[in-house]
Amino acid sequence: MTVSKLKESHKLLAEYKYVPAKVDKGYTNKSLYVNLSGNKIKAKEVTAMMKEKFIGGRGFGLWYLWNAVTPQTKWNDPENEIIISPGPVAGITQYPGAGKSLVVTLSPNTQTVVDSNVGGYFGPLLKFSGWDALEVQGKAENDVVIFIDGSEGVVRVEEAPEEAVDSHLLAEQLTELYADCEEDKRNISVVSAGTAADNTMLGMLNFSFYDPRRKTVRLKQAGRGGIGTVLRDKKIKGIVVKFKGLKGNLNNPADFAKIVNTGVKLHKEINRLDDYQNRMRHNGTTFLAGIMNDYDLLPTCNFKFGSHPEGEKIAAPNWVKMFDAGKADGCWYGCTLACSKVVCGFELKTGPYKGQKVVVDGPEYETIAGVGSNCGIFDRDYILECNFYCDTYGIDTISFGTTTAFIMECYENGIINKEITGGLELNFGSKEAAMELLHQMARGEGFGKIAGLGIKRLKEIFVREYGADAGFLNDIGMEAKGLEYAEYVSKESLVQQAGFGLANKGPQHDEAWLIFMDMVNNQLPTFEDKAEALHYFPMFRTWLGLVGLCKLPWNDIVPESNKDTEEPAKIIEHVQNYVDLFNAVTGQNIDIDGMIRQSEGVYQFQRVFNLRMGFGTREYDKVPYRSMGPVTVEEYQSRQERYDGQLKELLGIDPEGKSTEEKIKLLRKYREEQYEKITDAVYERRGWTKNGVPKLETLQKFGMDFPELVELVKQHQ
């Protein structure tokens, strides 16, 4: 169908005209509220309290969502919201990695609040269109597009019956439809999901940007927590923002020169050092695949192992050969680290778009490890095809990969069989079956429909319907709080086990990734050290999501002088850059402690939010034993020397003459005790009770003693 026909099929449901607020020191001081149930559109004030306590980005999302829902609200109730907010620093073009948006909603996976960060142009263009945040509530009756035109000052809700649902088509169609000409396409960004988001709980959001060099729409993902499922449940096909007239100073910052100088310093650093460090400009994040394999950290066969003889096949050099190189690959203007790699002209071998040549965004490390090694698959073409289909179907590659790996282990253990899977032979390494499972998810058919429920629900079904051993499934089902694990083996790093287990939204590594500091460098010997790291790093990393910054330019490029600093792991020069940027944009005068304090307030708030929704206590911080140690004889024996050594050195037990089962039991007891100890230490450091609830004085300390929060935590002191 032609674009003009698509346009004709649109029916206007609501229109709101406005005068776009000018950005002042990073804020427009307005947010946009859209309710699809009654087609209401209005502006809201962003208050001084919100800016002081919640800063922006994830903080604004949490605050709006708290006020929108009750403890009884479910993810698919109309009251649930999707909030997108870029944060005050987002949109500057002088410092790499400053175009991030944070998305917040009640998750179908965890049943509580979830946040996900994403690149693409949407967040900055939303801000320059006059809005610090977009809050979407309610449900439409039929598929709609929300269109925000920041140049014309108009917001529309339009019924959009004819466009595709799959993102690679939809984002192109909507970009074409709302752009005035080819040149105008770069002024447009689309948020969308896909057909698998209609039929699974694992839906994600794509945020687009137009790549004028390749003349194609590119997609970045807000992957975690099923937000795409919420989008489609609201019958939103796409959210489109359009803003013309992008310039480098639109944030109207307090000290523009400071931003420029801070940016120049990092651009030079990247130029000088990236080729000798992670080579992000060439490899993207694929460089991690080989490294993880070398250090026994690459999840293989449902996290059983950390490396594989075929691991080399999915290491960076092989991907680099496939990338369309030589063109800038930043997901927002000014990112010279440029890690958003792309494969062009990739011919699909399966599914509804079989035979077509497409553009694949990625693959990123998490996708390679998730849909690849963790499923025992080391075939690059499969990984690319799976990457493409996950993106266009709107399904999170991490949750798809980890769920499929779990299903494969269940299949190999006879918990499920061909009859149950409708003929799919889902052994590790079965790429054809895994691909068909993905297509079934998109079609909402067969075993794919069940698999799309995610690991937590699958465990319940396998126990209830097929008599599986619940204990075994809980050990090998790599989810916590209902969210599937991100792709790192944490068995040999207690700090990372807790980094995953104690993360507010579930086991995603964006809060804490401390495996090397702990396991390899051995820099965190005491529980106090471990707890301190599990305080500082999650708080620091949370802050990036409050202001709209990307994490990668913090630590995927390291200045020469860093090795001589007191705590090299913190990369303090880059942290200071962030403080400088924040101050230069907002005109405030915080220091690094102030930065951590800002973050800690929001972090505590999110923890209490979990409590409010019926979670947020110690029992929900438990993790599957597979994340802590070897569950099966096969796993133990594969690293017998290591585990036997630990029994001797750490427990003073002679492994000689003991069966593997006995040794697994002894090691397990020790490791589970360690996990409890680190939980205690982190709770103490974060100012929580033994049950993991923020103490009253903690809320007071961070100015989060709102009456509703105080009332809630009082019941749990």
Place this chain on the structure above:
Amino acid sequence: MIKVNGREFPWEEGLTVKKLLQKKNYTFPSIVVKINDRTIAEDEYADALIEDGDDVKVIHLITGG
């Protein structure tokens, strides 16, 4: 025996930093190596000898996936 990042590791005659990194399969590009607190420059790895009983630190500058 030597110590590598605080943990015991067998020593052998002629062990250099380069050989140690190979043995440990330490392939990550951004590292800082110290022998008894003395920083070893990257161009010295092939020649820098490690003595029995040395305290070696190989600090990987990676704090984020």
